[in-house]
Amino acid sequence: MVSPKEIIGKRIAKLFKDGDLVNLGIGMPTAVANYLPNDVKITLQSENGFVGLGPTPLEGQEDKDVVNAGGQPVTILPGGACFDSAMSFAIIRGGHLAATVLGALQVDEQGNLANWMIPGKMVPGMGGAMDLVAGARKVIIAMEHAAKDGSPKILKQCTLPLTASREVDFIVTELGFMEVTTEGIVLKELAPGVTAEDIQAKTEAKLIIPQTIAVMG
Amino acid sequence: MVSPKEIIGKRIAKLFKDGDLVNLGIGMPTAVANYLPNDVKITLQSENGFVGLGPTPLEGQEDKDVVNAGGQPVTILPGGACFDSAMSFAIIRGGHLAATVLGALQVDEQGNLANWMIPGKMVPGMGGAMDLVAGARKVIIAMEHAAKDGSPKILKQCTLPLTASREVDFIVTELGFMEVTTEGIVLKELAPGVTAEDIQAKTEAKLIIPQTIAVMG
Amino acid sequence: MTKVVKREDVYDKFCDGQIIMIGGFLAVGTPEVLVDIMVEKQIKDLTVITNDTGFVGKGTGKLVVNKQLKKAIVSHIGTNQETGKQMNAGELEVELVPQGTLAERIRCAGAGLGGVLTPTGVGTIVEEGKEKFTYDGKTFLLEKPLFADIALIKAAKADTGGNLVYRYSARNFNPLIAMAAKLVIVEAEEIVEEGSLDPDEIITPGIFVNMIIKG
Amino acid sequence: MTKVVKREDVYDKFCDGQIIMIGGFLAVGTPEVLVDIMVEKQIKDLTVITNDTGFVGKGTGKLVVNKQLKKAIVSHIGTNQETGKQMNAGELEVELVPQGTLAERIRCAGAGLGGVLTPTGVGTIVEEGKEKFTYDGKTFLLEKPLFADIALIKAAKADTGGNLVYRYSARNFNPLIAMAAKLVIVEAEEIVEEGSLDPDEIITPGIFVNMIIKG
Numbered sequence: 001m002v003s004p005k006e007i008i009g010k011r012i013a014k015l016f017k018d019g020d021l022v023n024l025g026i027g028m029p030t031a032v033a034n035y036l037p038n039d040v041k042i043t044l045q046s047e048n049g050f051v052g053l054g055p056t057p058l059e060g061q062e063d064k065d066v067v068n069a070g071g072q073p074v075t076i077l078p079g080g081a082c083f084d085s086a087m088s089f090a091i092i093r094g095g096h097l098a099a100t101v102l103g104a105l106q107v108d109e110q111g112n113l114a115n116w117m118i119p120g121k122m123v124p125g126m127g128g129a130m131d132l133v134a135g136a137r138k139v140i141i142a143m144e145h146a147a148k149d150g151s152p153k154i155l156k157q158c159t160l161p162l163t164a165s166r167e168v169d170f171i172v173t174e175l176g177f178m179e180v181t182t183e184g185i186v187l188k189e190l191a192p193g194v195t196a197e198d199i200q201a202k203t204e205a206k207l208i209i210p211q212t213i214a215v216m217g
Numbered sequence: 218m219v220s221p222k223e224i225i226g227k228r229i230a231k232l233f234k235d236g237d238l239v240n241l242g243i244g245m246p247t248a249v250a251n252y253l254p255n256d257v258k259i260t261l262q263s264e265n266g267f268v269g270l271g272p273t274p275l276e277g278q279e280d281k282d283v284v285n286a287g288g289q290p291v292t293i294l295p296g297g298a299c300f301d302s303a304m305s306f307a308i309i310r311g312g313h314l315a316a317t318v319l320g321a322l323q324v325d326e327q328g329n330l331a332n333w334m335i336p337g338k339m340v341p342g343m344g345g346a347m348d349l350v351a352g353a354r355k356v357i358i359a360m361e362h363a364a365k366d367g368s369p370k371i372l373k374q375c376t377l378p379l380t381a382s383r384e385v386d387f388i389v390t391e392l393g394f395m396e397v398t399t400e401g402i403v404l405k406e407l408a409p410g411v412t413a414e415d416i417q418a419k420t421e422a423k424l425i426i427p428q429t430i431a432v433m434g
Numbered sequence: 435m436t437k438v439v440k441r442e443d444v445y446d447k448f449c450d451g452q453i454i455m456i457g458g459f460l461a462v463g464t465p466e467v468l469v470d471i472m473v474e475k476q477i478k479d480l481t482v483i484t485n486d487t488g489f490v491g492k493g494t495g496k497l498v499v500n501k502q503l504k505k506a507i508v509s510h511i512g513t514n515q516e517t518g519k520q521m522n523a524g525e526l527e528v529e530l531v532p533q534g535t536l537a538e539r540i541r542c543a544g545a546g547l548g549g550v551l552t553p554t555g556v557g558t559i560v561e562e563g564k565e566k567f568t569y570d571g572k573t574f575l576l577e578k579p580l581f582a583d584i585a586l587i588k589a590a591k592a593d594t595g596g597n598l599v600y601r602y603s604a605r606n607f608n609p610l611i612a613m614a615a616k617l618v619i620v621e622a623e624e625i626v627e628e629g630s631l632d633p634d635e636i637i638t639p640g641i642f643v644n645m646i647i648k649g
Numbered sequence: 650m651t652k653v654v655k656r657e658d659v660y661d662k663f664c665d666g667q668i669i670m671i672g673g674f675l676a677v678g679t680p681e682v683l684v685d686i687m688v689e690k691q692i693k694d695l696t697v698i699t700n701d702t703g704f705v706g707k708g709t710g711k712l713v714v715n716k717q718l719k720k721a722i723v724s725h726i727g728t729n730q731e732t733g734k735q736m737n738a739g740e741l742e743v744e745l746v747p748q749g750t751l752a753e754r755i756r757c758a759g760a761g762l763g764g765v766l767t768p769t770g771v772g773t774i775v776e777e778g779k780e781k782f783t784y785d786g787k788t789f790l791l792e793k794p795l796f797a798d799i800a801l802i803k804a805a806k807a808d809t810g811g812n813l814v815y816r817y818s819a820r821n822f823n824p825l826i827a828m829a830a831k832l833v834i835v836e837a838e839e840i841v842e843e844g845s846l847d848p849d850e851i852i853t854p855g856i857f858v859n860m861i862i863k864g
Binding site: 019021045050052076078079080081083091092093094095096135 | 846
């Protein structure tokens with residue numbers, strides 16, 4: 001069986017074009033790198049201070065000074081470059097990222113995103129997320145369609161504190177591929193075997209459903 | 218005979234303490250570096266992008282990429298460091314310079330300085346002067362006391378467009394050493410053979426003249 | 435004239451109530467020896483400005499666990515459960531700042547700027563209490579400088595004059611905080627003679643640095 | 650995939666009316682070959698953003714002499730008498746910007762900031778038409794970003810992916826303008842293979858660079 005991670009990762013990978021500079025968030029978004037077509041080479045940024053983020057090093061080959069934004073050991077590919085945090089966020093805020101891929105707690109039909117705190121429960125801080133969402137040219141949300149308890153995460157209006165207002169462009173879940181437009185969330189593609197009714201049932205926001213919907217894959 | 222340049226340069230050199238970071242303007246201010254006491258080592262900044270400004274290279278030893286802010290070939294001393302213009306002016310604006318030494322067209326008793334244009338006649342631009350005067354911890358004016366036609370340059374109020382408002386701390390000329398205070402310009406020292414009456418006669422601003430005035434040297 | 439000092443010279447500089455900037459990102463590029471000196475001296479009521487509060491036993495996290503902080507100005511506290519616990523108990527004030535905004539606010543202090551306009555945080559709780567500007571259809575928040583009494587830097591290499599180079603992702607906030615504090619103390623993995631670094635490879639010029647210890 | 654291109658590929662990118670940033674300080678660090686291409690193509694009505702207008706036969710000065718500029722946004726024009734002459738004759742608009750403010754305005758564009766507050770120029774004619782802010786007893790001017798269509802960079806060394814290093818005082822505005830333009834063209838004294846530069850020595854990451862020619 002194909003995992004949600006693979007379904008989502010493969011679809012997002014198709015959104016990139018050769019040469020794009022991209023920032024992938026921790027968790028599900030990181031997996032996107034594994035599903036890039038062979039003819040598309042993207043450059044990854046790590047907001048703690050470099051471009052040219054490469055794969056996890058072999059055991060014993062870790063360098064204490066080369067970690068990703070989650071603090072995990074990674075590598076820097078040939079052609080990579082290091083910089084300080086001001087430059088790193090100049091890249092992010094200045095529109096130099098083709099896209100950022102992030103997880104979400106909630107996203108809504110205005111393109112609002114909440115992914116950094118649950119008041120009174122979980123307050124990790126926004127880290128670089130607010131800058132990424134405000135600055136990247138495309139904001140792509142990669143997440144499982146519903147919360148663990150089955151409650152919807154794609155809402156009419158976010159109830160948690162926002163990460164940014166009206167910045168989300170695409171939402172990709174194991175059920176479908178959606179685009180956030182000024183009219184609302186348009187259902188563009190459905191995962192194999194999923195119907196428009198299925199996905200709407202797990203979504204609080206009213207999806208805009210075109211006559212024909214492509215199959216995601 | 219001792220030149221005005223030497224008199225002025227020697228007095229200003231005494232204002233520095235060991236380890237100071239200083240920016241010297243083009244012309245008369247540059248000469249200050251020649252008169253430092255042996256036990257005082259200052260570091261010079263060149264606003265086009267480095268610290269550790271050294272002397273003019275020997276003929277034939279010039280490097281096309283090592284020039285001062287006047288475009289003249291210079292050297293970078295061991296321990297010097299290069300940076301871009303944003304960093305250079307971060308150093309200047311951020312209060313990291315102990316002092317800047319600049320020439321003046323006019324200076325007045327409020328500490329205003331005019332040294333960058335004569336409307337309709339000479340408009341070279343301010344270059345880095347406005348940042349230097351706004352940012353350095355001490356602003357020291359090095360100039361001949363009067364203009365070439367004998368007219369005063371130390372005025373009640375500047376008539377030319379200002380470089381900065383209320384930023385000048387010291388004025389050093391071939392006639393004396395003056396400090397700009399909130400009460401006005403205080404005559405602190407007189408060059409050998411110069412009287413308070415002499416210097417006041419060549420100054421439009423009313424100098425504050427203490428009971429005893431030291432000899433400049 | 436060398437800026438290399440002894441551990442006790444550094445020890446003497448810390449006292450209760452100081453505002454201290456600390457380099458590092460999840461403890462990578464954090465000067466652990468300098469943090470340990472603060473832990474040993476038991477100074478209290480500190481305000482710390484740093485990217486994150488590290489881990490329970492690592493980086494700035496050691497100061498949190500030891501209850502030496504009054505306030506933390508940071509972008510992230512999620513990797514150190516002790517920070518959240520003290521925050522919820524009202525023992526520690528936490529000001530959460532978006533990471534890029536944190537970088538710019540520190541840079542403003544070092545660069546003599548009164549603030550920057552950033553789009554980050556518009557429409558979120560980050561904008562509370564801040565002036566907003568809209569022009570050409572874009573909205574920005576005015577974010578103001580952050581200054582410190584002491585900055586604690588981790589460098590890969592320092593020359594005796596204080597010129598610094600960093601390694602890979604250990605650079606992060608170190609070059610920024612080096613410009614924004616009254617006293618700048620460096621912990622260097624390697625110390626070389628002044629003049630042995632290429633002027634073009636130096637990231638932090640020695641003019642910003644006051645003291646260096648071997649880390 | 651190399652970013653190294655032919656002279657004619659660069660030639661094709663220029664057209665009348667563009668806003669062009671040019672690196673260099675009194676022509677040190679100015680890409681003379683790229684300026685010569687603009688002179689050869691005779692494009693007109695340009696707005697140039699650069700530190701100074703160089704000299705009559707050198708740097709940006711060549712474009713002034715050839716009457717290709719409509720406007721110059723610069724900190725200094727004193728070394729090129731032709732600039733002042735055209736300004737006084739009303740043929741060329743000159744916006745004089747303090748050098749540090751020019752650097753920050755370009756940086757704002759590259760960094761996605763809506764502006765900075767600077768003390769530079771307060772109480773002078775530079776403040777005309779600008780918003781002023783006073784807090785904690787200090788007054789600042791709001792200075793806004795400067796964007797360009799094309800940035801012309803001079804590098805000492807480029808790798809084929811566009812990573813750049815500079816030499817000594819030839820760095821100046823080059824790294825700043827590399828971030829603030831839609832198209833970034835580099836003239837490099839030396840071109841090396843991607844991967845042959847140390848990630849820590851690179852000043853301008855290749856992600857900003859579109860085209861490279863040998864200078």
